[in-house]
Amino acid sequence: MEAALSPTPMERRPAKQGKLTTPGTGSPNVRLQGKGGELGTAIVCTPPPLPTLEYKQKLTLSAQQVENAGEHERTPEAWVSLAVPDRAITTRTMSSVVQKDFIERLFKGAASGSMDDVRLFLKGTFDVNVKNERGWTALMFAARNGHMGVVKELLQHGCDTTVINSTGQTALDMALFWNHADVARILQTDSHQANPDDNPRNYFSLNPLNRCSEKRKDKTWLRNKVLADNTRFIAFHNLSVLATKLPKGTSSQRYELARVEMKDIELYMAANPVTVFLGIEQTNRHTPLTFEEPGLFAVDLSLAEEDKVLSLMPDSILMPGYPAAMQLRPEEAGIYAEARSMLAWHDRYQFCPTCGSPSRLEEGGYKRVCEDMECRSHNGVHNTCYPRTDPSAIMLVVSPDGKRCLLGRSKRFPAKMFSCLAGFMEPGETIEDTVRREVEEESGVIVDRVEYHSSQPWPFPASLMLGCIAYATTDHIKLDEEEMEDARWFSRPEVVQMLTRQHPQGLFVPPEQAVAHQIIKTWVRRTANL
Ligand SMILES: NC(=O)C1=CN([C@@H]2O[C@H](COP(=O)(O)OP(=O)(O)OC[C@H]3O[C@@H](n4cnc5c(N)ncnc54)[C@H](O)[C@@H]3O)[C@@H](O)[C@H]2O)C=CC1
Ligand SMILES: [Mg+2]
Ligand SMILES: [Mg+2]
Ligand SMILES: [Mg+2]
Ligand SMILES: [Zn+2]
Missing domain, CATH: 1.25.40.20 (Ankyrin repeat-containing domain)
Known part of the structure; x- marks a missing residue:
């Protein structure tokens, strides 16, 4: 059983074992035998003391x-x-x-x-x-x-x-x-983390709320919900969210969203700030919804002074966007993604994009309607009235021999960070088209097969990352000098060093909260025996 502690058990299949002792330490060693002879000796730590x-x-x-x-x-x-x-x-x-x-x-x-x-x-x-x-x-x-x-x-x-x-x-x-x-x-x-290939759960994608979109048109229901005792508000100030520190030691994530009560913000509510109905914190999705279940809204308190917003909750901070928001509890990062993307939309679309007239909020903040009744936007389907999402493809490109992957450095990346190539989808493109075009534009590499991995809401301000693994047919790199600073093929061992922050030159990939990290990890998992 001692061989269990050998340094590289994946590479060493012990056929026979023999015990010896390291002179001076008394620690038992294990001699590892493979088919071709002795593979090496592994030092085994002293076993735990017996209950003397x-x-x-x-x-x-x-x-x-x-x-x-x-x-x-x-x-x-x-x-x-x-x-x-x-x-x-x-x-x-x-x-x-x-x-x-x-x-x-x-x-x-x-x-x-x-x-x-x-x-x-x-x-x-x-x-x-x-x-x-x-x-x-x-x-x-x-x-x-x-x-x-x-x-x-x-x-x-x-x-x-x-x-x-x-x-x-x-x-x-x-x-x-x-x-x-x-x-x-x-x-x-394991239900806690299913096979990551089958069911990846990305950060910003876990939103436990029942959005209850059917209630958005019911003005009476919404008004009563805003006023209900157990309703809470997620407060933002210039797109920074009010958050409180978690007690130490509970998780690697350090903050949670502060939930403010109506009585604390009544003063500001009189000024009619942008308020969006996010959904209901329903304990059991399989039972019919009752009015008693607590509702959650996002409210934009940019009209208040920063200090006043901070004073709504003891020990709170106003958390700016990326990368600070990576410190939220994963279980509620999805609520943040919904809330921030919605408030960012209202912030940028205060006037009707069709005629330039002021527009007003409807449907719990999920629609903006032009105040000019003559405006074309009142007839037919007009996506300008609804919140926008910008799809972007993000892809790990695998080399023709399957042994390396392509990672790049955009000019705005922090020093030493390499990541998957990424780019916005253009109108009329499929996901595969976007992947092939962006990879060729940014690196000159030609991609054939494109495989979908998983997606991730990216609320900066409102992207949806479409994570893919793409298979290259060429490996010559011709860099897009305008967008990219560098792009290289990396071997699996080097990528592992970057994932685990043990790279000799300090190179690293984005943290686990980024879908880029998850796609890279999937490739590393699939190539475990490379
Ligand atoms: N979640 C993750 O792991 C990662 C996410 N990203 C995100 O992916 C997105 C796309 O990546 P990029 O390399 O920047 O795209 P890109 O390669 O298409 O280049 C960006 C440029 O495209 C233009 N553009 C076209 N459509 C745009 C739109 N709808 N919104 C803004 N600019 C548009 C702009 O000129 C912009 O400067 C960005 O939002 C970035 O933050 C990037 C890397 C990792
Ligand atoms: Mg790009
Ligand atoms: Mg582009
Ligand atoms: Mg590009
Ligand atoms: Zn209009």
Whole structure:
């Protein structure tokens, strides 16, 4: 079982194992044998101590004793005895030595299938996706060795199945490679994160609201909804959203949308600011909607002073657009996308695009109607009355030999960032046309087959990114010098370094909240054995 901790298990299939000991450290080593002979020796960390008498004594230490003990004496068990039953163990109160011990115990427990060790860790409020120096998570260790019980336990605690290690494998890749079909099935069908290829869920796309578009024309219903006690407002000021900080340690995302009550903004509402009905926070979509379920609106408070908006909610900030908005809770980033795109539309379309007369809001803010009754826009279908969305294609281009992918640097990118090529769709184009045209314009590369990956609302101000994987038939690059600063073919190992921020020259790709990141990761997943 020790081979489970070998540094590169994907490349090393041990046929035979033999134990030796590293002189000086006492740590057992594992000699790895392949078909062609010895593949190398992996150092295995010292196994967790057995429950000796000393350990058992520590289990019963009092809180004061633990506080007083030297760092080396504060074992995980002692901390757990402190935490049970109602105090969670937090990294804030724990010395770095014990933290390290905890994490090591988690990895070893996951690799050996020891549920007790894993549960010991899960009692705390640590990050279950903590990685070792090779980017391995506990889920990977458990998947690598086919420990179904541990895998299930970790998934229940929110372990992320999409994390890749420093050689670009996910827990699923490991389970498949090592023939743990049952574990692979669980990882593929885990409801928390379905197979990313089948059902990608991009940031800004998770909007839990029932938009109730049928209610937008019901003026009485809308008026009553605005005034209902449990209705809340997402407040914006010059397209920056009012947000509050989340308690530390709950998630890697640091902010959530502030929900303001009518009584706090009555003063501003008298001036009739742009207000958009976003939807209902319906707890169960399968039961009929009742009026009691809370409604959510977006309100543009740009007319108020910034300080006044901030004073609506303690400890709040006005979060500007990209990239700050990447710090919102993913569960509500979709609400933000809807709200910000809508307010940005109203901000830019205050006059009728057909005749230039002022226009007014209708249908809960989902329509603008020209005030001039003679205007052509009152007859027939006029898309100028409705919110706009600009589709853009974004694509990872795979080289003709399938071994490299094309990433580029637009002139406005931060230093050292490379990303997928992207471009706006033009009228009369299919998604495939846009992909082929933009790739050729920006890099000179010719694309044949185009495969759809997933889409992402991009509320800056109102794009819809259409994520694709495109297959090139040529690999000569001729750069569009006006838009692009650079475009290159990257090998898989280099892309993995960029995804995991371990590239020797510090090159990186956009963060996981960008669909570009997800498309790149899909290609890395599909080429796990390259
Ligand atoms: N979510 C993600 O992962 C990423 C998103 N993006 C977004 O993709 C979008 C398109 O990418 P670009 O390379 O900028 O497009 P692009 O390659 O078509 O070039 C941009 C230029 O196209 C023109 N253009 C044509 N139609 C336009 C429209 N509807 N709105 C604005 N400009 C238009 C403008 O002159 C603009 O400067 C941008 O909104 C960008 O922010 C870009 C990279 C990553
Ligand atoms: Mg472009
Ligand atoms: Mg373009
Ligand atoms: Mg372009
Ligand atoms: Zn008009």
